[in-house]
Amino acid sequence: xxxxxxxxxxxxxxxxxxxxxxxxxxxxxxxxxxxxxxxxxxxxxxxxxxxxxxxxxxxxxxxxxxxxxxxxxxxxxxxxxxxxxxxxxxxxxxxxxxxxxxxxxxxxxxxxxxxxxxxxxxxxxxxxxxxxxxxxxxxxxxxxxxxxxxxxxxxxxxxxxxxxxxxxxxxxxxxxxxxxxxxxxxxxxxxxxxxxxxxxxxxxxxxxxxxxxxxxxxxxxxxxxxxxxxxxxxxxxxxxxxxxxxxxxxxxxxxxxxxxxxxxxxxxxxxxxxxxxxxxxxxxxxxxxxxxxxxxxxxxxxxxxxxxxxxxxxxxxxxxxxxxxxxxxxxxxxxxxxxxxxxxxxxxxxxxxxxxxxxxxxxxxxxxxx
Amino acid sequence: xxxxxxxxxxxxxxxxxxxxxxxxxxxxxxxxxxxxxxxxxxxxxxxxxxxxxxxxxxxxxxxxxxxxxxxxxxxxxxxxxxxxxxxxxxxxxxxxxxxxxxxxxxxxxxxxxxxxxxxxxxxxxxxxxxxxxxxxxxxxxxxxxxxxxxxxxxxxxxxxxxxxxxxxxxxxxxxxxxxxxxxxxxxxxxxxxxxxxxxxxxxxxxxxxxxxxxxxxxxxxxxxxxxxxxxxxxxxxxxxxxxxxxxxxxxxxxxxxxxxxxxxxxxxxxxxxxxxxxxxxxxxxxxxxxxxxxxxxxxxxxxxxxxxxxxxxxxxxxxxxxxxxxxxxxxxxxxxxxxxxxxxxxxxxxxxxxxxxxxxxxxxxxxxxxxxxxxxxxxxxxxxxxxxxxxxxxxxxxxxxxxxxxxxxxxxxxxxxxxxxxxxxxxxxxxxxxxxxxxxxxxxxxxxxxxxxx
Ligand code: SF4
Ligand code: SF4
Numbered sequence: 001x002x003x004x005x006x007x008x009x010x011x012x013x014x015x016x017x018x019x020x021x022x023x024x025x026x027x028x029x030x031x032x033x034x035x036x037x038x039x040x041x042x043x044x045x046x047x048x049x050x051x052x053x054x055x056x057x058x059x060x061x062x063x064x065x066x067x068x069x070x071x072x073x074x075x076x077x078x079x080x081x082x083x084x085x086x087x088x089x090x091x092x093x094x095x096x097x098x099x100x101x102x103x104x105x106x107x108x109x110x111x112x113x114x115x116x117x118x119x120x121x122x123x124x125x126x127x128x129x130x131x132x133x134x135x136x137x138x139x140x141x142x143x144x145x146x147x148x149x150x151x152x153x154x155x156x157x158x159x160x161x162x163x164x165x166x167x168x169x170x171x172x173x174x175x176x177x178x179x180x181x182x183x184x185x186x187x188x189x190x191x192x193x194x195x196x197x198x199x200x201x202x203x204x205x206x207x208x209x210x211x212x213x214x215x216x217x218x219x220x221x222x223x224x225x226x227x228x229x230x231x232x233x234x235x236x237x238x239x240x241x242x243x244x245x246x247x248x249x250x251x252x253x254x255x256x257x258x259x260x261x262x263x264x265x266x267x268x269x270x271x272x273x274x275x276x277x278x279x280x281x282x283x284x285x286x287x288x289x290x291x292x293x294x295x296x297x298x299x300x301x302x303x304x305x306x307x308x309x310x311x312x313x314x315x316x317x318x319x320x321x322x323x324x325x326x327x328x329x330x331x332x333x334x335x336x337x338x339x340x341x342x343x344x345x346x347x348x349x350x351x352x353x354x355x356x357x358x359x360x361x362x363x364x365x366x367x368x369x370x
Numbered sequence: 371x372x373x374x375x376x377x378x379x380x381x382x383x384x385x386x387x388x389x390x391x392x393x394x395x396x397x398x399x400x401x402x403x404x405x406x407x408x409x410x411x412x413x414x415x416x417x418x419x420x421x422x423x424x425x426x427x428x429x430x431x432x433x434x435x436x437x438x439x440x441x442x443x444x445x446x447x448x449x450x451x452x453x454x455x456x457x458x459x460x461x462x463x464x465x466x467x468x469x470x471x472x473x474x475x476x477x478x479x480x481x482x483x484x485x486x487x488x489x490x491x492x493x494x495x496x497x498x499x500x501x502x503x504x505x506x507x508x509x510x511x512x513x514x515x516x517x518x519x520x521x522x523x524x525x526x527x528x529x530x531x532x533x534x535x536x537x538x539x540x541x542x543x544x545x546x547x548x549x550x551x552x553x554x555x556x557x558x559x560x561x562x563x564x565x566x567x568x569x570x571x572x573x574x575x576x577x578x579x580x581x582x583x584x585x586x587x588x589x590x591x592x593x594x595x596x597x598x599x600x601x602x603x604x605x606x607x608x609x610x611x612x613x614x615x616x617x618x619x620x621x622x623x624x625x626x627x628x629x630x631x632x633x634x635x636x637x638x639x640x641x642x643x644x645x646x647x648x649x650x651x652x653x654x655x656x657x658x659x660x661x662x663x664x665x666x667x668x669x670x671x672x673x674x675x676x677x678x679x680x681x682x683x684x685x686x687x688x689x690x691x692x693x694x695x696x697x698x699x700x701x702x703x704x705x706x707x708x709x710x711x712x713x714x715x716x717x718x719x720x721x722x723x724x725x726x727x728x729x730x731x732x733x734x735x736x737x738x739x740x741x742x743x744x745x746x747x748x749x750x751x752x753x754x755x756x757x758x759x760x761x762x763x764x765x766x767x768x769x770x771x772x773x774x775x776x777x778x779x780x781x782x783x784x785x786x787x788x789x790x791x792x793x794x795x796x797x798x799x800x801x802x803x804x805x806x807x808x809x810x811x812x813x814x815x816x817x818x819x820x821x822x823x824x
Contacts, residue, residue: 016699016750020398022438026480026501035410035456036385037393037437046393062389080692 004099007052011088015052018045018083024075029290029308030068030297039068041075041085048088063101066092070308071180071295072255077286086295093182104300105181113186116172117142118299125149127168129156134167136235137202137227139193139216141209142173144330151333154353155208155232161359162239166206169196174222176215181296190221197227204228206235208352210257210329211294217261231257232352233266233328241274243358249275250322251351252312252336253288254329267328267351274358275324282319289315293331309339317346326351371429375409375451378419383410383457394434394452400702400750401442401785405432408452414532414540414571417453421569421815422538424451428813433565435476435507438499440703441784443511443564447819453569455506461485462572470529470546472574475506492580494521497780498691506570512562514780519605519738520612520645521578523780525561532572533560536811546574559806564782565817567810581645583652584612586680587673589663590636594618597638598714600666601737604642605710607662609655613643614738615687618717620724621732621745622686625693631686636669638717640737641687690734691745698730698747702763702786706770707741707779719769720744727758731766741779767793783821791822 007015024041025031031040038047047065050056071086079085097103111120119142129138138159144152159166171193175186197205205227207213213231216222251271257263264285271278283289292298292308313336316325327333328351336348349357376384385391386407395404406429411417424431430450437444446452455476463472466489473482479493479500486492496515497503503513509531514523530544544550544557560567591597601614617625617639626633633639640663644655656673663671674680694701708716717733720742724731735742746762748755767777767790777787777794792800800822807814807823814824 013699017696019695019701020396020437021499021695022398022436022502023499025436026478035454036390037454038390040393043393046396047389050392056388056392059389061387065389081695082692 005051005058005092005095011048011091012052014083014088015045015049017081018042018049019081020046021080023078023080024085027074027078027287027289029070029072029074029292029312030304032289032311033304033308038065041079044069044089045083045085048092058099060101063096063103066096067103067296067300069295070255070290070292070297072290073259074255074287074290077259090180093180097182103182105178105183105296108181108296108299109178109183112173112175112178112189116189117146118173118177119146121146127152127156129166129168131167131200133201134165135203136164136166137197137200137205138166138168139171139197139205139207139212140168141207141212141330143334144208147334148330151330151350151353152208154356155350158352158356158359161356167200167202169200171196174212174215176219177211177296179219185219185221187221194222194225197225202227204230204235206230206232208232208328208330208350210254210261210263211331214256214261231261231263231266231328233257233263233270236352237266237269241270241355243274243355243362245275245324245358246277247275247323248277248279248321249324249326250279250281250316250320252281252291252316252325252327252332253285254327254332255288255290255294257329258288259286267326270351271326274355279320279322281316283315291332291335293335298331298335305335306339309335313339313344313346317344322346324349324354326354328352371407371427374423375407375420378423379409379411379416383412395445397437397439397442397444399440399442399445399784399786400700401445401447403445403447404449405446405452406449408454410454410457412457414534417534417569417571418538418540420451420453421534421536424815425536425538425813428815430815430818431569432817433506433510433569435504435510436478436499436502438503438507439511439784440705440781441778441786443782443784443820445785447785450815455504458571464489466491468546469548469577470574471577472572473505474572475504475509475570477505479503479505479508486577487580490580491577493527493575493577495524495527505573505575509561509570509573510563510565511782512780514736514739514741516615516736517612518736518741518780519614520610525558527576528557528561528573529576530574531557531560531570533568533570535568536813536816544574548576562782564784564820566807566820566823567816581612582647583649584643584645584680585652585656585673585675586641586643586683587656587660587663587671588639588641588683589668589671590634590639591667592637592669593667594637594714594717596666596668597640598711600640600663601713602711603662603666604659605738607658609644609658611642611655611659611738612645613641615641615735616713616737616742617687617690617734618721618732620721620730621690621694621734624697624732625686625689628693628697629689631689633686634669639686641683687734694732694745694747700748700750702746702759704744704746704763704766705741705779705781706744706766706775706777707739708770708773708775710737710740712773712775713737713740713742715773716742716770716775720766723762723765723769727762729755729758729762731762739779740775764790785820788820788822
C-alpha cells in the first residue's frame, strides 16, 4: 500500500501545534453542515497526527477525508494556536496523489489540459470585446465565462459605461486550482495566458474572479507576466458612479478575495458610494462564512456545496433583512444563485453587475417598472 | 451492534469507520483512546434506545458535545459508543416572563446567548470555548469562566434536566421555578458528573438580565503579594466585580515577547471590571475597586469605559491562551482553585515548582474566585520533558490541596486527574461517590474509567 507521505518540517510543526481546542468548529462550513468532527479542521489535524505517528494506515477513505475542505481559511483565521489547516490539507492532497491515490480531480486536470477550461466546454462565448491593443486587459476565468454569462455581460457593460479602454484575450484556465486539489498548475496554459495578455500591450490586468487574481499575483508560473494585477473591485474603487439605490444592500466576502487576498475595503468603498442603506452580515470580513464553492468542493460534492450556500444565504437574510446581496466572485455568485429558494426575495448580484443594472434603470426607468 | 445502532439512528447518523473514529479518540488533553462506534442521535427517543441497548449488552457509552474538554472527560478509555449530541441543538423555549430557557443538550453556548441577547438576557457562564461548547457539555463539567466570582458557574443556573439514565429510563428532574426543595436535588447531581451518571438530553436554565454597562481597569504590580492583597481586599470590600483576572510574570513576558501588545515587566497584572444596570452604579463600584488597587503600590493603572478602550485593555488577557499555545507546541492546562486569599501562595508555589523541574509554567486565571490556570508548556515528543511535566502537575495538585483548594474549578477530573481524587476526597467520600455511581449505573456503562469511580 502506498504510504509515502513526506511530513516536512512545516507539516510536523503544524501537527504538534494544534492544541485540539476545537475552536475551528465554529467556523468550518462543512462541519456546520455535517456535525462530523472529521469534516472539521481539528479532525483533519488529528488524522495527520496519527498518520505522522504511524498509528493510522493511509487508506483510500483517509485520503478521501482530505477532499472535504473548501480551503476557505476560516479555521486559519480563528485558530488560537496559529495553525493553517487548509494549507496542510492542500499539501496533503498533493502528497496523497504522490503516494498513488488519484483523486477525482485528476479528471478535472485532464479536462483543463484538453479544453483549456474546467468544464470541458469547446466553444467560448465571443463577447465582442477583443481589440489589438488596450491599456487594460480583462480576464474572466472559467466560472464567469461558462456559468455566469449574463452576469459577465453586465460587468462588461459597466466597463463600457465607465469608458474603460480594455480588451479581452483568448484566455484559458489559469489552472491554479489544480494546486489546491493535489495536482500542479499547467505550465503551458500559464504560458499561453501570459503570451496572450502581453500581446495586448496592457499595463494592467483586471480579473473578475478572485481566485484567478490570486494565481496571477502569487503563483511562480505567472511571475513573468510583467503587468500590474488588480481585482476588479480594486480597479473600480476610485471611480465616480452616477447611480444610487435606496434598497437595503449587504455584502458577502468571498474567501478568495477576503481571507486569502486581504481585499475587504475596496468593495465596501464602492458599495458605500451607491448604497447608503448598507448593512453588514453578522459574520463578515475576516469571519465571513464560506459559500461552499471553493477548493474543489463544489466540483466534488455538489449537493453539500449548495446546502452550505443555502445555510450562508439564509443566515445573511436573517441577519440583515437585505433586499440585495452583493459579492464579487463568479463562484460565490453561482453557488448562491443555485441555492436561493424561490420564496426568498433577496436578489443576488456581483457588485459590477449590479452597478450596470443601476445604470440601466437610470436610463430606462419605465422598463424596470414593467 | 452495528445493525441495532443503524436501526435506531439511521445509516447517516452512525459510523464505525476508522478515520471517523480517530477524531473521537481525542479531546484537548493528552489522552488518546479509540471508541468502537459513534452516533449522532437526533432525538431523546434515539438516545434512550441507544442507552437501553448499550446497557443490555454492557457496552460503554460516552456522551460528547464539542469535545473541548481538557481532562480526557470525553475520551473513551474503555472504548464503546460515542453519543455525539451536536445534532440535538434546538432552543426549545425562551421564557422571559419566567426567566428560563429550555434547550436541547447540543445547543452551542454562544448560539443560546445570541438568542437571549435579543431579549436583553444572558446565560452568564462563559468558558473560553463558548463559541463551540455545548450546553450539555457545560452542565456535565459545571463550566465556569471569567465571570464566576459574581455570576457563579453553570450549577447556579440549572433548574431542571431531562436525563437518559444508564438503566435505560427517561427522567425529568428539577423544576421550571426559581426555587425548589421538592425532593433531593437530583438535577444538581448530574451537574459536573462528566457524563458518568446518564446522558443529559435537555436542560432548563435560569437566565439573567444582561448588564447594560461595564467599566474596565488594569493594574500591574511589582510584587505578587501586593497584587494578592489587592484581590482579596476588593473581593471583601462589598463590591463584587464582574471580572477579576490575574496574569503572572511568565504569562506577561510571553505576551510581551510574542505579540505587539506593550506590557510592563511586572510580577502580576490584574484586569477587573464592574458592571451594572446604570452608569452611576458601575462607576461607584469601580471607584471602590480603584481605591484598593491604588492602595497596594501598583506600577501602573489604566481604566476604560468605551468599547474600544475596553477591548484594548482586554487584549493582553484575551491573547494569553493563544500566545502560550503558539510559544509551545504542547501544553497541559490545569484549573486548580484555592480560597481567594491563598492566591499569592499558589502563584509563588507554582513558580518554584516550575523552576525545580525546568519546565515553563505560565499562570493566569480567575483570581476573583480563586481559580487559576497554570499552563504547563512542554514537548510531547521528548519523554524526559513528559515525565517532568507529570511531576510538575502532581506537585501543583498537592500544593493546591495543601492550601485548602481543589483539583479542578471548572474543567473536571476526567482521566487526567483521576489518580489524584483520593488526595482531595477521603475514603468515606470516595466510597459514597462510588456507591452512587453503582446505584445509578449498575453495569458501569456510562463514561467508565473516569474520576476513579470504578
Ligand atoms: S482552532 Fe487550531 S488549534 Fe484549535 S483545533 Fe482547530 S486547528 Fe487545532
Ligand atoms: S479551510 Fe474552511 S472548509 Fe477547510 S477545514 Fe478550514 S474551515 Fe473547514
